[in-house]
Amino acid sequence: xxxxxxxVHDRLTDFYHAMAAxxxxxxxxxxxxxxxxxxxxxxxxxxHNDRMFxxxxxxxxxxxxxxxSPGKQCLLRVMQTVFDRGMRVFDMGSGFTDEKxxxxxxxxxxxxxxxxxxxxGTLIVGVHRAFQKTRxxxxxxxxxxxxxRNIRGAGVSA
Numbered sequence: 001x002x003x004x005x006x007x008v009h010d011r012l013t014d015f016y017h018a019m020a021a022x023x024x025x026x027x028x029x030x031x032x033x034x035x036x037x038x039x040x041x042x043x044x045x046x047x048h049n050d051r052m053f054x055x056x057x058x059x060x061x062x063x064x065x066x067x068x069s070p071g072k073q074c075l076l077r078v079m080q081t082v083f084d085r086g087m088r089v090f091d092m093g094s095g096f097t098d099e100k101x102x103x104x105x106x107x108x109x110x111x112x113x114x115x116x117x118x119x120x121g122t123l124i125v126g127v128h129r130a131f132q133k134t135r136x137x138x139x140x141x142x143x144x145x146x147x148x149r150n151i152r153g154a155g156v157s158a
Contacts, residue, residue, distance in 0.1 A: 016044065016056070025117045033074035040065055041074035048115055050088040054078075075099055 020028040026046060033041040041059040045052050059071035075092075082090050091113075092100055100107075114129075116122030138144045 019046070020044075031074055031078045033070055033077065035065060035070070041070040043074055043078055045078075047087070048113075050086060051091060052082055052087045052089070053091045053113060054093055072099060079103055 018024060019026045020030075027048070029045045029047055029052065031043040031045065032039055039060075040062075042057070043054055044056040044058075045054050047053075057071055057075070059074070060066075079090070092104070114121075114125040116125040138148045
């Protein structure tokens with residue numbers, strides 16, 4: 001289908017392993033669904049305070065178990081436990097799925113979530129946040145939107 005495998009390309013495997021490594025400063029939680037001791041679905045989540053962000057979900061491509069929807073079963077188990085364990089928010093990411101339509105009680109606008117783990121990272125997060133807020137204000141203001149588009153059209157990104 002042309003979708004890149006996040007576990008193979010772009011050195012992402014090393015990135016996800018490094019985030020999950022002890023001492024990384026990132027609270028990674030894996031939810032694993034097994035069938036007869038074989039892993040059939042996994043959800044890779046990052047926790048920040050009382051929020052859990054699902055970054056990757058993966059499931060078996062074995063046709064014999066696809067009818068059982070291992071990915072949905074894994075997500076259902078997560079939804080049954082995550083709030084009882086202190087989470088206030090479980091962010092399932094962007095896009096529309098049946099699970100979100102059936103199980104989500106709140107739909108919020110898509111936002112960028114960055115957590116600076118170092119002083120430099122915190123600074124970069126602040127600068128990017130200010131840029132995004134300024135950009136949103138410009139897009140929402142008709143008097144600023146047209147000149148900004150003209151500047152962007154002239155080769156300067158705004």
